[in-house]
Amino acid sequence: xxxxxxxxxxxxxxxxxxxxxxxxxxxxxxxxxxxxxxxxxxxxxxxxxxxxxxxxxxxxxxxxxxxxxxxxxxxxxxxxxxxxxxxxxxxxxxxxxxxxxxxxxxxxxxxxxxxxxxxxxxxxxxxxxxxxxxxxxxxxxxxxxxxxxxxxxxxxxxxxxxxxxxxxxxxxxxxxxxxxxxxxxxxxxxxxxxxxxxxxxxxxxxxxxxxxxxxxxxxxxxxxxxxxxxxxxxxxxxxxxxxxxxxxxxxxxxxxxxxxxxxxxxxxxxxxxxxxxxxxxxxxxxxxxxxxxxxxxxxxxxxxxxxxxxxxxxxxx
Amino acid sequence: xxxxxxxxxxxxxxxxxxxxxxxxxxxxxxxxxxxxxxxxxxxxxxxxxxxxxxxxxxxxxxxxxxxxxxxxxxxxxxxxxxxxxxxxxxxxxxxxxxxxxxxxxxxxxxxxxxxxxxxxxxxxxxxxxxxxxxxxxxxxxxxxxxxxxxxxxxxxxxxxxxxxxxxxxxxxxxxxxxxxxxxxxxxxxxxxxxxxxxxxxxxxxxxxxxxxxxxxxxxxxxxxxxxxxxxxxxxxxxxxxxxxxxxxxxxxxxxxxxxxxxxxxxxxxxxxxxxxxxxxxxxxxxxxxxxxxxxxxxxxxxxxxxxxxxxxxxxxxxxxxxxxxxxxxxxxxxxxxxxxxxxxxxxxxxxxxxxxxxxxxxxxxxxxxxxxxxx
Numbered sequence: 001x002x003x004x005x006x007x008x009x010x011x012x013x014x015x016x017x018x019x020x021x022x023x024x025x026x027x028x029x030x031x032x033x034x035x036x037x038x039x040x041x042x043x044x045x046x047x048x049x050x051x052x053x054x055x056x057x058x059x060x061x062x063x064x065x066x067x068x069x070x071x072x073x074x075x076x077x078x079x080x081x082x083x084x085x086x087x088x089x090x091x092x093x094x095x096x097x098x099x100x101x102x103x104x105x106x107x108x109x110x111x112x113x114x115x116x117x118x119x120x121x122x123x124x125x126x127x128x129x130x131x132x133x134x135x136x137x138x139x140x141x142x143x144x145x146x147x148x149x150x151x152x153x154x155x156x157x158x159x160x161x162x163x164x165x166x167x168x169x170x171x172x173x174x175x176x177x178x179x180x181x182x183x184x185x186x187x188x189x190x191x192x193x194x195x196x197x198x199x200x201x202x203x204x205x206x207x208x209x210x211x212x213x214x215x216x217x218x219x220x221x222x223x224x225x226x227x228x229x230x231x232x233x234x235x236x237x238x239x240x241x242x243x244x245x246x247x248x249x250x251x252x253x254x255x256x257x258x259x260x261x262x263x264x265x266x267x268x269x270x271x272x273x274x275x276x277x278x279x280x281x282x283x284x285x286x287x288x289x290x291x292x293x294x295x296x297x298x299x300x301x302x303x304x305x306x307x308x309x310x311x312x313x314x315x316x317x
Numbered sequence: 318x319x320x321x322x323x324x325x326x327x328x329x330x331x332x333x334x335x336x337x338x339x340x341x342x343x344x345x346x347x348x349x350x351x352x353x354x355x356x357x358x359x360x361x362x363x364x365x366x367x368x369x370x371x372x373x374x375x376x377x378x379x380x381x382x383x384x385x386x387x388x389x390x391x392x393x394x395x396x397x398x399x400x401x402x403x404x405x406x407x408x409x410x411x412x413x414x415x416x417x418x419x420x421x422x423x424x425x426x427x428x429x430x431x432x433x434x435x436x437x438x439x440x441x442x443x444x445x446x447x448x449x450x451x452x453x454x455x456x457x458x459x460x461x462x463x464x465x466x467x468x469x470x471x472x473x474x475x476x477x478x479x480x481x482x483x484x485x486x487x488x489x490x491x492x493x494x495x496x497x498x499x500x501x502x503x504x505x506x507x508x509x510x511x512x513x514x515x516x517x518x519x520x521x522x523x524x525x526x527x528x529x530x531x532x533x534x535x536x537x538x539x540x541x542x543x544x545x546x547x548x549x550x551x552x553x554x555x556x557x558x559x560x561x562x563x564x565x566x567x568x569x570x571x572x573x574x575x576x577x578x579x580x581x582x583x584x585x586x587x588x589x590x591x592x593x594x595x596x597x598x599x600x601x602x603x604x605x606x607x608x609x610x611x612x613x614x615x616x617x618x619x620x621x622x623x624x625x626x627x628x629x630x631x632x633x634x635x636x637x638x639x640x641x642x643x644x645x646x647x648x649x650x651x652x653x654x655x656x657x658x659x660x661x662x663x664x665x666x667x668x669x670x671x672x673x674x675x676x677x678x679x680x681x682x683x684x685x686x687x688x689x690x691x692x
Contacts, residue, residue, distance in 0.1 A: 029406040031509075052511030057399035062652025064659065087663045094659050096326035125663040143656070154631065155639060156514045182678050187667035206667040226649045228512050252670040275662050276669065289663055 066225025078108025366608025372398025
């Protein structure tokens with residue numbers, strides 16, 4: 001990386017030819033960041049509603065978190081502390097790449113691996129095991145923002161279905177899943193209902209994380225860069241997995257052959273989402289997917305809240 | 318172990334970036350010299366044009382730099398330009414530019430043998446035999462220079478080429494083609510306004526003009542082959558430099574601020590009916606893009622027509638505006654494609670536990686099936 005970043009170019013739109021080749025604070029121009037903050041406010045006001053926004057091209061490829069990145073760059077400022085995780089890990093190559101980019105274009109913002117210290121956590125595919133507080137914002141990177149994408153390809157029609165809370169096609173798809181496979185086979189990205197209205201994808205977080213989205217203390221912002229949508233689950237908002245009275249939502253069980261909950265091989269936790277790791281001899285072991293939680297937990301082994309929560313069915317059956 | 322579980326992601330990225338630089342400089346020991354942006358712009362003219370067009374930013378120097386930095390990957394190079402452009406504020410909008418004012422280097426019509434101003438073949442490989450010229454393997458700077466000098470010797474500039482009438486205008490005067498829609502809407506800027514459907518025509522044109530050449534070609538080709546009904550004839554294809562005008566910041570008077578190399582294609586298509594009188598006329602398809610990109614301009618013209626008047630019900634992909642406009646952007650399709658290289662451990666773990674649970678369900682119902690016989 002040889003680009004030079006100059007902070008003072010930010011408000012110098014008078015454009016000498018030199019200034020026109022420098023970057024501004026947070027990379028995007030001020031109007032772009034303002035637009036994204038407005039989209040976020042609108043998303044907060046209508047939980048689960050997908051707000052269209054003019055997604056900008058970022059220096060990372062579409063699909064690598066450009067939606068989350070644009071939200072983070074729009075809300076971050078000097079004094080903020082940022083944590084970036086990918087698959088639960090702070091040290092995943094893409095998390096490292098995003099963090100270094102944000103550090104470069106947002107002078108004065110700190111970075112951390114500690115979930116408690118962060119004011120903004122940008123994540124892909126996980127919610128940190130540590131419960132976040134009211135002062136924290138969790139920014140999700142979202143590949144497909146519309147849960148109806150699987151049942152209705154046309155966006156114009158999907159917008160109408162959402163507006164009319166017409167989720168018949170979604171329920172039928174889930175029902176067909178039960179008929180074919182005996183259960184709802186959705187793995188990550190389990191469909192949810194937000195604030196008893198919009199059907200929403202929680203982004204491809206495992207089912208383990210879904211209950212922890214409901215009535216969270218923190219603000220959850222979801223950014224889909226390629227698909228150009230922002231949506232939100234504000235603090236203390238009800239998020240319900242869509243299920244049938246005889247086909248209940250359940251989180252990943254992580255049970256061994258004897259029906260015992262598998263513990264993390266490193267910290268011993270039995271209350272966290274686990275990665276299955278293949279050892280060189282072909283055997284498998286399990287470790288916490290949230291590496292920072294695991295590291296802390298290995299130091300002080302403490303009990304953690306379980307993922308099991310009781311849910312109401314969206315349709316009486 | 319994979320690239321999440323291990324520490325040191327930062328080091329790995331730095332090393333990968335270095336490896337890419339090594340790939341670029343690997344001929345240095347044999348005396349290879351770095352490519353200059355000028356060399357890229359001139360000697361890789363069409364590649365450079367593709368980047369200008371898909372990058373959606375007319376900056377010849379930066380497009381060349383982007384190609385140098387991306388080791389000639391046109392998708393990546395366009396990506397550099399777009400990422401740069403996204404950081405710039407929008408300082409103004411030009412008025413609608415008149416393409417009949419283009420300074421032409423090439424202009425043909427396949428609808429008529431003779432056209433006012435004449436057919437100008439200009440620089441094109443269309444009628445060149447694609448036989449490898451082995452002499453070019455060892456081209457000397459002298460021979461390189463001699464080609465240009467011979468041509469320049471005794472050439473007289475022809476100012477009549479600066480401004481030639483449009484073929485479509487002659488047909489329009491006779492009432493044979495659909496009337497041009499008036500540019501009565503403010504241009505829909507897809508880089509500053511959300512992309513939602515239905516998309517106004519100006520927004521659709523922008524998306525097509527920035528679209529990936531290969532993606533446009535594939536969809537247009539499906540239409541040409543019969544999955545569609547455009548049936549085009551090239552009324553005019555022109556390549557040249559279009560003067561760009563902007564109001565003077567003080568006097569407000571229009572002034573030329575520069576020129577951009579563009580390719581423009583106007584197609585005559587299957588018939589349509591005049592909106593007011595019902596009189597049958599030819600339809601039009603319009604394509605335009607930065608740089609010298611004839612395949613793209615023709616493909617765009619076909620798609621512009623097909624999504625404007627096509628079936629729209631999704632039965633023919635190239636005639637469904639949402640399908641076409643959502644899948645032609647090089648940056649977006651390429652980005653999402655390469656994102657599959659990123660770790661998906663968590664999502665796959667979630668599928669894995671589901672699959673095991675489903676296998677348990679299956680075994681419970683089919684007691685004869687043992688663990689190692691499944692999957």
